[in-house]
Amino acid sequence: MNSRTPSIDFTPLTGALRALAMDAVQQANSGHPGMPLGMAEIAEVVWRRHLRHNPANPGWSNRDRFVLSNGHGSMLLYALLHLTGYDLPIDELKKFRQLGSKTPGHPEVHYTPGVETTTGPLGQGLANAVGFALAEKMLAAQFNRPGFDVVDHRSWVFLGDGCLMEGISHEVASLAGLWKLGKLTAYYDDNNISIDGEVDGWFADDTRKRFEAYGWQVIGPINGHDAAALQAATLEARADAERPALIICRTTIGAGAPTKAGTSDSHGAPLGAAEIDGTRKAIGWNHPAFEVPADIYAQWDAKAAGAKAEGEWNTLFAAYAAAHPELASELKRRLAGELPAGFKAAADALIEKVQAKAETIATRKASQNAIEALAPALPELLGGSADLAGSNLTHWSGTKDFLPGVADANYINYGVREFAEVAIANGIALHGGFIPYTATFLVFSDYCRSAIRMAALMHIRQVMVFTHDSIGVGEDGPTHQPVEHTASLRLIPNLNVWRPADTTEASVAWIHGIERADGPTLLALTRQNLPFNTRSAQQLADIRKGGYVLVDAADAKAVIIATGSEVGVALAAQKQLAEAGVPVRVVSMPCNRLFDQQDAAYKAAVLGKGLPRVAIEAGVTDGWYKYVGLDGIVIGMDRFGESGPGGTLFKHFGFTPEKVVEAVTKLV
Numbered sequence: 001m002n003s004r005t006p007s008i009d010f011t012p013l014t015g016a017l018r019a020l021a022m023d024a025v026q027q028a029n030s031g032h033p034g035m036p037l038g039m040a041e042i043a044e045v046v047w048r049r050h051l052r053h054n055p056a057n058p059g060w061s062n063r064d065r066f067v068l069s070n071g072h073g074s075m076l077l078y079a080l081l082h083l084t085g086y087d088l089p090i091d092e093l094k095k096f097r098q099l100g101s102k103t104p105g106h107p108e109v110h111y112t113p114g115v116e117t118t119t120g121p122l123g124q125g126l127a128n129a130v131g132f133a134l135a136e137k138m139l140a141a142q143f144n145r146p147g148f149d150v151v152d153h154r155s156w157v158f159l160g161d162g163c164l165m166e167g168i169s170h171e172v173a174s175l176a177g178l179w180k181l182g183k184l185t186a187y188y189d190d191n192n193i194s195i196d197g198e199v200d201g202w203f204a205d206d207t208r209k210r211f212e213a214y215g216w217q218v219i220g221p222i223n224g225h226d227a228a229a230l231q232a233a234t235l236e237a238r239a240d241a242e243r244p245a246l247i248i249c250r251t252t253i254g255a256g257a258p259t260k261a262g263t264s265d266s267h268g269a270p271l272g273a274a275e276i277d278g279t280r281k282a283i284g285w286n287h288p289a290f291e292v293p294a295d296i297y298a299q300w301d302a303k304a305a306g307a308k309a310e311g312e313w314n315t316l317f318a319a320y321a322a323a324h325p326e327l328a329s330e331l332k333r334r335l336a337g338e339l340p341a342g343f344k345a346a347a348d349a350l351i352e353k354v355q356a357k358a359e360t361i362a363t364r365k366a367s368q369n370a371i372e373a374l375a376p377a378l379p380e381l382l383g384g385s386a387d388l389a390g391s392n393l394t395h396w397s398g399t400k401d402f403l404p405g406v407a408d409a410n411y412i413n414y415g416v417r418e419f420a421e422v423a424i425a426n427g428i429a430l431h432g433g434f435i436p437y438t439a440t441f442l443v444f445s446d447y448c449r450s451a452i453r454m455a456a457l458m459h460i461r462q463v464m465v466f467t468h469d470s471i472g473v474g475e476d477g478p479t480h481q482p483v484e485h486t487a488s489l490r491l492i493p494n495l496n497v498w499r500p501a502d503t504t505e506a507s508v509a510w511i512h513g514i515e516r517a518d519g520p521t522l523l524a525l526t527r528q529n530l531p532f533n534t535r536s537a538q539q540l541a542d543i544r545k546g547g548y549v550l551v552d553a554a555d556a557k558a559v560i561i562a563t564g565s566e567v568g569v570a571l572a573a574q575k576q577l578a579e580a581g582v583p584v585r586v587v588s589m590p591c592n593r594l595f596d597q598q599d600a601a602y603k604a605a606v607l608g609k610g611l612p613r614v615a616i617e618a619g620v621t622d623g624w625y626k627y628v629g630l631d632g633i634v635i636g637m638d639r640f641g642e643s644g645p646g647g648t649l650f651k652h653f654g655f656t657p658e659k660v661v662e663a664v665t666k667l668v
Contacts, residue, residue, distance in 0.1 A: 006223040006224065006225050006226070006250050006251065006252065007223065007225065007226075008041075008225040008252070008255055008256070009225070009226075009227075010256065010282070010283040010284055011044075011227075012284070012285070012293075012296055013044050013048070013296065013299060013300065014040035014041055014043075014044050014283075015283045015284060015285040016079070016083060016285075016292050016296050016300065017036060017040040017043060017044070017076060017079045017080065017083070018036065018037050018040050018255075018256055018279070018283055018285070019280070019283075019285045019287065019289075019292075020075065020078075020079040020082065020083075020093060020290070020292070021033055021036035021037065021073075021075035021076055021079055022036070022037065022270075022271055022276055022279060023276070023289040023290055024075050024078070024079075024093050024094070024096035024103070024290075025075060025096065025270050025271070026270045026271065026272075026273070026276055026289075027094060027096065027289070028096045028097040028098065028270075029270055030097050030105070030270070031074075031075060031096065031097060031105065031268075031270065032072040032073050032074075032075075032267060032268050033075070033254065033257075033266060033269075033270065033271055034073075034191075034193070034253040034254040034260075034266035034267040034268075035070055035072065035073030035076060035160065035189065035253065035267075036073050036075050036076035036079065037253070037254045037255045037256055037257065037261075037266065037279075038189060038191050038224075038251040038252055038253045038254060038255050039073065039076060039158060039187075039189050039224070039249075039251060040076070040255070041224060041225045041226070041227055041230060042158065042187050042189070042224055042230055042249055042251075043076055043080055043158075044227065045227055045230040045231055045234060046066075046156055046187070046234070047066075047080050047084060047302075048299075048300070048302075049231060049234070050064075050154075050156070050234055050238075051064050051066060051156060051302075052064045052153065052154070052306075052309050053066075053084075053114075053302065053306055053309075054302075054303075054306030054307060054309060054310045055081075055084050055085035055086040055087075055113075055114065055302055055303050055306055056085070056303055056306060056307060057306075057310060058086065058113045058114045060306075060310050060313075061335045061432065062150070062151065062152065062153050062310075062313050063153060063310075064153045064154045064155065064156060065116050065129065065132040065153070065154075065155045065156070065431070066116060066155075066156045066157075067116055067117055067119065067125045067126070067128055067129040067132070067155070067156070067157040067158070068107055068119055068125060068157075068158050069119055069122070069123065069124070069125025069126045069129070069157050069158060069159040069160075069163045070119075070122065070125070070158060070159055070160035070162065070163055070189065071106040071107050071118075071119030071120040071122075071125060072105075072106065072120065072268070073158075073160075074103070074104070074105065074106050074107050075093075075096060075103075076158075077107055077114075077115065078092075078093055078096070078103045078112070079093070081112070081113065081114040081115075083292070083296075083297065083300035083301075084300055084301065084302040084303075085300075085301050085302055085303040085306075086113045086114040087113045088102060088103070088112065088113060088114070090290055093290065094290055105120075106118065106119060106120035107119050107120075109430065109458050110458070110459065116128075116132070116430065117426070117427065117430055117458065118454060118457060118458050121450050121454065122160075122162040122163045122165075122166050123159075123162075123163045123164075123166030123167075123168040123169045123172075124168060124423050124426075124450065124451060124454060125157060125159065125163070126157055126159050126163055126168070126169055126172055126173070126186065127168055127171075127172040127419075127420055127423030127424050127426070127427065127451070128423060128424075128426055128427035128430065129155045129156075129157040129184060129186070129427060130172045130173075130175065130176045130181065130184065130420075130424050130427060131423070131424040131425060131426060131427020131428040131429075131430070131431065132155040132184075132427045132428075132430070132431045133154075133155040133176070133181040133183055133184035133244070134179060134181060134402075134412075134424065134427075134428060135427070135428045135431035135432070135433060135434055136151060136152075136153055136154075136155065136183060136431065137179070137181060137183070137404075138382075138402065138409060138434070139151045139331075139433045139434075140152065141405075141406070141407040141408075141409075142407055142408060143327055143330075143331045145320070145323070145324055145327070148316065148319070148320040148323065148324070149316075150313070150316060150317050150320050150328075150331070151331075153183070154183040154184070154185065154238075155181075155183060155184045155185070156185050156186075156187075157184070157185070157186045157187070158186075158187050158189065159186055159187070159188055159189065160188070160189040160191070160194075161189075161190070161191070161192070161193070161194055161199050161203055162194055164188065164203075164205070164207060165194075165202075165203055167419070168419045168420060168423060171417040171419055171420030172417075172420045172423065172424060173210075173211060173214045173216065173244075174214050174417075175414070175415075175417065175420060175424070176214070176216070176244045177211075177214035177215025177216050177243065177244060178214075178215060179402075179404060180215075180242045180243065180244075180404045181244045182240055182241040182242045182243055182244065183241075184244040184245070185234065185237045185238070185244070185245045185247065186244070186245065186246050186247070187224075187247050187249055188207065188220075188246055188247065188248045188249060189224065189249060189251055190207075190220075190221060190224070190248050190249055190250050190251065191250075191251045191252060191253040191262075193253045193262070193263065193264050193267060194264070194267070195264055195267050195268055196264065197263075197264045198264075207246075207248060208220075208221075208248065211246045215243060216243055216244050216245065216246050217236075217237060217240045217243040217244070217245045217246070218245075218246050218248065219233045219236055219237060219245060219246070219247045219248065220233060220247055220248035220249060220250075221248040221249070221250045222247065222248065222249060222250065223249075223250055224249025224250055224251035225251060225252070225255065230247075230249070233247045234247070253266055253267060254266025254267075254271070256279045256282045256283040257271055257275055257278070257279045257282070258275060258278035258279065258282060259275060259278070260275055330379075331433075334379075334380045334432070334433045334434075335432045335433050337432065337461070337517060339378070339514070339515065340377060340378065340379070342377040343374070343377050343378060343514070345377070346373060346374055346376070346377035346378075347374065347511045347514075349373065350369075350370060350373040350374065350507050350511070351504070351507055351508070351511075351540065353373065354366075354369075354503045354504050354507050355504065355535075355540075357503075358532040358534070359503055359532055360529050360530065360531045360532055361503060361529055361530070362525070362526050362527055362528055362529050362530065363500050363501075363502070363503070363505075363506045363523075363525040363526045363530060363564070364391075364392065364393045364465075364467040364468075364525040364526060364527065365393055366500070366502070366503040366506035366507065366525075367393060367394075367465055367467075367506050367510065367523060367525055368393035368394065368395070368396065369503070369507075370506060370507045370510035370511075371383070371394065371396045371437075371510070372396040372397060373507075374510065374511070374514065375396050375398060375410070376398060378435070378514065379410075380433060380434050380435050381410065381434075381435050381437065381514075382410055382411070382412065382428065382434040382435065382436045382437070383395075383396075383399065383410060383411045383412070383436075383437050383438075383439075384411060384412035384413070384414050384421060384425065384436065384437065384438050384439065385413070385414065385421075385438070385439040385440065385465075386414050386415065386416055386417055386418045386421045386438075386439065386440040386444070387413070387414070387415050387416045388439060388440055388441060388467075389413070389439070391441070391467060391468070392439035392440065392441075392465055392467045393467070394411075394437070394439045394465055395411070398410070399411045401413055414438075418440045418444050418445075418447035418448040419447050419448045419450070419451055421438045421440070421448065422438050422448040422451035422452055422455065422462070422464065423448070423451040423454070425437075425438050425455075425462050426451060426454060426455050426458065426460050426462065429455075429460045429461055429462050430458070430460065435461055435462075435463070435514060436462050436463075437462065437463040437464070437465055438462065438463075438464050438465065439464070439465035439466070439467070440466060440467075441466065441467060441468045441473075441480065441482075442466040442467065442468060442469045442482040442485050442486070442524055442525075443468070443473075443479070443480050443481065443482040443485060445464075445466055445482070445485050445489060445522075446485070452464065452489070452492065452495065452520070452522070453492055453495075455495075455519075455520040456492050456493060456494040456495040456519055456520055457493075457494070459494065459518045459519050460519070460520055461516060461517050461518075461519070461520070462520045462521075463510065463513040463514065463520070463521050463522075463523065464520060464521070464522040464523065465523050465525065466522060466523060466524050466525065467525045467526070467527065468480065468482075468525075468526075468527045469482060469486065469499065469524040469525055469526055469527075469564060469565075470482065470483070470486075470526070470564070470565065470618040470619060471483065471618050471637070471641040471642075471646065471649045471650065471653060472526055472527055472528045472565055472618065472646040472649075472650070473527055473646065474527070474528075474643075474644065474645050474646035474649065475643055475644060475645065476643070477641065477642065477643030478640040478641040478642065478643070481640070481641035482619075483618070483619045483620060483637055483639070483640060483641060484619065484620045485524075485619075486499060486524050486617075486619050487619055487620045487622065487623045489522060489524075490592050490593065490623060491623075494518075494519040494520075495519065495520055495521075495522060495593070496512075496513070496516065496519065496520070496521045496522065496591055496593050496594060497522045497524060497591065497592070497593065498512075498513075498521065498522065498523050498524065498590050498591045499524040499563040499564040499590055499591075499617075500523070500525070500564065500590045501530060501533065501550075501562075501563065501564055501565070501567035501568070501588050501590060502530050502531065502532050502533050502567075503532060504532070504533065504535060504540070504543070505543055505588070505590045506523070506525065508540075508543045508544060508590075509521065509523055509590065509591070510523070512544055524564065526564060526565050527646070528565065528646050528647075530564075530565055530567075530568060531568050533550060533567070533571070533588075535550070543588075543590065544594065545594060545595060545598050545602065546589065546590065546591035546592060546593065546594025546595030546596070546597070546598070547561075547587055547588065547589035547590070547591075547592070547594075547595035547598075547603075547606055548587065548588060548606060549585055549586070549587055549606055550567065550571070550586050550587065550588040551571060551574055551585065551586040552585050552586075553574075553578065553583030553584060553585055554583060555583055556583050556584055556585040556608065556611060557582055557583055557584060557611070557612075557664075557668045558582070558584045558585070558611055558612045558613065558614065558664045558667055558668055559584065559585045559586075559587055559607060559608050559611050559612070559613045559614070560573060560574060560584055560585070560586050560587070560613075560614050560615075560616065560660060560664065561587045561589055561607075561613060561614070561615040561616070561624070561627055561628065562586065562587070562588060562589070562615070562616045562617065563588065563589050563590055563617050564590075564617070564618075565618065566616045566617050566618060566655060567586070567588050569616060569650075569655055569656065569657055569660060570586045570616055570660060571586055572657035573657040573658075573660035573661050573664070574586050575657075576657055576658075576661050577661055577664055577665075580661075582664065582665070582668055584664060585608060585611075587606055587607065589627075592623070607627065612631070612632060612664075612667035612668060613627065613628040613629065613632040613633075613667075614628065614632060614633045614634075614635065614660060614663045614664055614667065615627055615628050615632065615633075615634045615635070615636075616634075616635040616636070616655065616660055617634075617635075617636055618636070618637065618650070618653070618655050619636055619637065620636055620637070620638050621634040621635075621636035621637075621638055622638075624636065631667075632667070633663040633666070633667060635654060635655065635659055635660060635663060637653050637654075641653070
């Protein structure tokens with residue numbers, strides 16, 4: 001038993017939460033009952049006394065956002081959603097963790113009504129909540145007017161020891177304090193237990209001092225099972241409009257369980273029938289599994305209060321629309337995720353300008369030019385970089401850095417916090433009203449890999465600008481040369497990875513990323529200049545298909561497939577081969593996933609039937625064999641790079657026209 005066990009006054013309201021959680025885990029024979037039993041009082045205070053939401057309309061734009069960062073305790077959230085009146089019937093709780101149910105093992109956004117973000121990888125829920133709070137603060141600054149606080153809601157997050165051990169918690173908490181996110185309140189489930197036991201041997205941080213140093217308001221430790229103390233702490237947190245709040249709640253994991261409370265035995269496994277019987281007696285819950293008395297349902301039901309809150313807001317918004325019709329219309333458009341009417345014209349003008357200028361520039365510069373062209377027509381575009389704006393080229397002429405009090409800010413300086421950057425942007429995108437883009441060097445995608453994966457999993461619209469994409473980085477050497485990153489990122493489902501060959505492909509990639517509403521787009525961009533390629537109208541259209549014939553030849557004897565900077569190498573080789581009497585086709589494949597989504601006829605037409613194929617990319621080779629076949633040749637590098645000028649490295653590692661000619665000649 002945990003020696004810090006606080007006293008507990010069990011009530012029927014919290015008993016319903018505990019019973020539903022432990023019964024669902026028991027029926028599934030899988031799950032985490034300890035946290036729901038330990039945080040029941042905290043949940044009751046937040047959800048019944050403070051959370052402003054409407055179960056009948058989970059998408060109400062001015063609702064509070066609730067995040068379960070310690071997502072393994074998902075049954076606590078499902079019990080709350082069920083009891084307060086969301087479309088989550090008891091039968092779904094009975095199917096906890098079963099295929100096809102609305103109650104998966106960890107909360108999933110767009111899947112279960114009322115779930116705001118997908119959590120489970122610890123700490124990222126906190127990061128998403130910071131994004132929610134930041135989006136609310138920025139939208140309020142842009143759209144609220146005297147007497148019309150139409151953007152005015154709070155973000156609440158539950159987190160545990162594991163969330164605070166993860167490094168991302170340091171990154172995002174530091175920024176939340178700096179940004180003065182006073183409408184963010186976090187409840188720390190300080191139960192001193194993780195899966196391996198009591199955490200004293202591996203987590204001895206002074207959490208209070210740590211968060212005070214970040215600029216947070218820190219309250220507690222308090223008894224996390226004392227409703228009166230929790231209510232007082234929450235009111236104290238709400239009274240400070242400048243600082244985010246961390247309420248440290250001393251709790252007992254598995255509270256109520258006769259033998260397993262306060263131990264890791266209750267953390268990640270069903271309690272067992274005998275222990276559940278004992279728990280029922282301890283908490284005073286004398287009802288069969290999955291049965292809740294009508295009077296308890298009535299006390300939990302939030303539908304009437306939610307309808308009233310949304311109705312009052314609708315009245316306020318109607319008056320706001322009458323007084324400020326253009327602002328109201330713009331806010332509705334942005335929250336709906338609809339692109340402005342002028343976006344298509346700006347996109348078309350960008351492509352026309354790029355074709356006319358025919359510049360030989362780095363694709364990172366082409367990306368900046370695209371931002372410059374699109375951002376004025378896209379006020380919801382919210383940029384950012386992890387301390388590399390000057391290298392990623394993510395600033396544009398209208399950039400206004402976010403600081404508290406800057407109403408029309410459109411750019412966030414994240415500092416050297418790659419993981420926080422992408423995870424916070426995930427929260428911003430989920431909140432609505434903004435389309436975020438983030439940036440760093442491609443090699444540092446390792447630092448934010450889990451957040452990239454979560455963006456893809458949650459179908460989030462975010463554009464990730466990753467520059468310095470190959471050994472072309474040059475003198476910084478192998479630590480900064482991402483030879484394996486592009487290939488590995490292409491493996492993430494629902495992530496569109498673009499590696500454009502010139503200004504045209506970079507511009508199309510940006511436009512496609514903005515238009516895409518069902519997932520993230522990642523741009524892998526060069527440091528070095530790349531030549532412009534002339535295209536027909538059909539070729540311009542085909543770029544969106546991910547792969548297309550850039551240069552063809554009558555009676556082609558082979559196909560060369562390339563991406564990014566290596567397209568120029570492929571074209572030079574094609575000319576040499578043509579002079580030698582060997583006609584070949586060159587295929588540019590800037591986005592493999594989009595190409596793979598095309599029908600078989602298109603893919604066959606591009607790659608050619610029965611023709612030998614050579615692929616070239618300055619990175620690892622494995623992913624290209626699905627296009628060239630086992631009899632084809634892939635020119636790449638399955639080793640780390642070296643320090644030296646980029647051009648010298650390309651020659652050293654064989655990314656030359658001569659090497660491609662040699663490969664094609666061997667096949668033909």
